[in-house]
Amino acid sequence: MRRSIFIVIAVFVFLIVSNVCNATGKNAMFYQAGDFYKQGKYKEAAETYESIVKDGFVSGPLYYNLANSYFKDGKVGIAILNYRRAERLMPRDSDLDSNCKYVNSFVKNNANVLPRNLFLKILDRYKDNLSLDEISKLLLFFYILSGLIVFLGMYLHLNKRKITTITLILAIIFVFNVAILISKSTSERNKAIVVSDLEAKFEPLDSATTHFSLSEGVEVFILKDEGFWFKIKRADGKMGWAAKNSIKKI
């Protein structure tokens, strides 16, 4: 018995220590990349940040700094891609918002978004201001809260009508957030950025007629994946086939 407890504790300590070492390594690389950036070595900075990503670790500031490095290195498309990735982890960061808008102003032929009604605009705003993780945590919170209220009402014999009303409201909020979570995760899964100028075709063939062109940094929605081609939809609703190597999923 004692032996097994010892083994469990040893594994636990090992995991903590390795995690701390790992974190220290990532942090060191992050600061090193920051030093490159300060020296104006944007390419090196971007490479160092990318190596952290390649190790399988990401964070909002990491993507933000990576995007800054790419932008300074003249790569608008990849910069926007990383800003968008950073947005998913820190959706309400004002620096990120400002940089994103600024860098977007360099995108050529950015198609106008189709007009949205007021309700959809409010919904978009809500969706954009919360990350998927935050919505998940909110859901969990509302789930626990509504359950607690129901059981407290049940065991403490509180006013049934009030409990029902509160639970109903919480249930509506819960369902609303579930819908938002599903919609957001579905749309985020298929969003992509054009990383180099390309021409969208009518068919997934090199010889096919060009339908419209897309500039580096334009955001598109992937509808279908076929061989070397993505069927994409532009913000103005136009659809076409684009070569995969010019498009990166967010």
Next chain:
Amino acid sequence: MTKNVNKILIFLIVVFSAVVCLAQDISFEVTVDRNKTTLDSVVTLSLTLNGATSDALGLPEINGFQSRYLGPSTQVTVVNGNYSKITTHNYSLYPTEIGIFTIPSMSIKIEGEIYTSESIKIEVIDSSKAQVPKSSQSSGKTGLEDKILLTLDVPKRDIYLYEKVPVTVKLYIQGFTARDIEFPKFDSLGLTFEDYKQPNQYTQVIDGIRFDVIEFNTKMYSIREGRLEFGPARLGFNILYQGKRRSSSDSFFGSFFDRYEKRPVEVRSEGYVLNVLPLPGDEKPEDFSGGVGQFDFDVVASPGMVKVGDPITIIMKVSGQGDLSAINMPYFKDDDNFKTYDPQIRQERNVKILEQVLIPKSENATKIPIARFSYFDSNLKQYRSIVRGPFDLTILPSEEGDEFRIVGLPRLSGAIAVEDLGRDIIYIKGKPGKFLSVGYLFSESFSFKSILVLITIIFIALLLYRLRRNRFKTDIAFARRTQAPKKARELMKEAKKKMNDQKTLECYDCVFKTITEYFGDKFHISAAGMTFSDLKKILNDKGVDENVINRLEKLFKECDEVRFAAANQDLELVKGNLKACEEIIDYFERNFR
């Protein structure tokens, strides 16, 4: 006292009514229900006295007709305190020959005054050529053009650009009830119409026929030069006419339940061609406001005594006949003596108002300059200018520290330079934040799912526990059945204790109590006075194994023997009986839950 007051009031009301009645204007009219008829039809002639009464009048000889008196009818109305009484004497006129005949003018003498009607012409045609309705009841489907008429009227055909012209549309209806009347519409390009005023309703006699008239009034102006088609006016409404009777045998109820049906009708007036003239360009004043019509211009400046820097409010008003919205109001501009603010312009019903604030810059500003309003008078066919002012102004001396200053934002010393702001991205973040695995999503993580499952399990457990507690409270049989093995175990423990203490009698008491209470709880029956024969019956019904019943019977018997016959039993036998009791309970717990 109160009675006297009431009497006085009633007397006053009666006197007042009589005076009103006496004061009412008297008129005399002769009308017919149609002025074109056939030989086999009847024309109704009505002699109407408004504001007076009279006996039946003898009709004069009317060529081409025979007459018969139908009787009088009286109508009294009080609307908004206005009393009116109308007496009508009706006659039937039977045509005797074809042709155009004249009902001569008739006279009546009332209170010394002679009232004379106009003569009426009636055309009588052959029945075979007739297109007019035979009677007014059937005219719901034919001959509507004689009964309904729409007219469109403008006072002149030559109008100027932007000149406002009154438009009158009249709907004439005879012998029908019209409902859901819409406002007239026009098929006209280049003409702009104002909203309609409240329509007027009255009656009018035309060629001896009384029509109900609905008059619509509006104004229009042209925004294009040249010849423009105006009209026709179109007007839609529903006419009510009697549907078919349900039963002809019962005339009273038949007519009582007659259904009135609606029939939609659209009538059209005649159209006109308007000649829209351009405004003469030669004499057009430089400050022409764009107004066409007849206008008045008024200017008020207040206060008349101010210090340098104090505001003066100028109010200019333009009112009159014409399109006010097309008028550009005159206003003052900055000059050496006055600083001016942007004018505020608003339009009320028939007046356009401009308000502007002027601030005297120096003590030399002793006169507010003239205000001139120029417009084109469409009646005089020339431009006119109305000049108001100059207005005298008394400038009071400024006190020390009360120097002239413009009200508004505090002014910084020197002009504000337009700052040329550069733009670039915001600098990198100094801290890496919390690192996550690539593609990590809390909603897809093990922790999220396990928390969700755990909480759900807790919720379900709490719910089941609550339901079980509720059932324990409400379902006694369930509560007894559930608690039976627990109680039996406790009693068996006690029995074993007694056995160990070698208290055989008490031990068997315990065993007996265990058995009776266990089966009492198990099958929700009373444990007190339970006998084996009672229990056996129940057990047989439940299909219990015969061996078990036999063992139970033996146990019951041995309990009875020890308890009531004081039979001695050795320890091994007691142990065996206790074991048998436990096994029986186990059997029931396994097979009869």
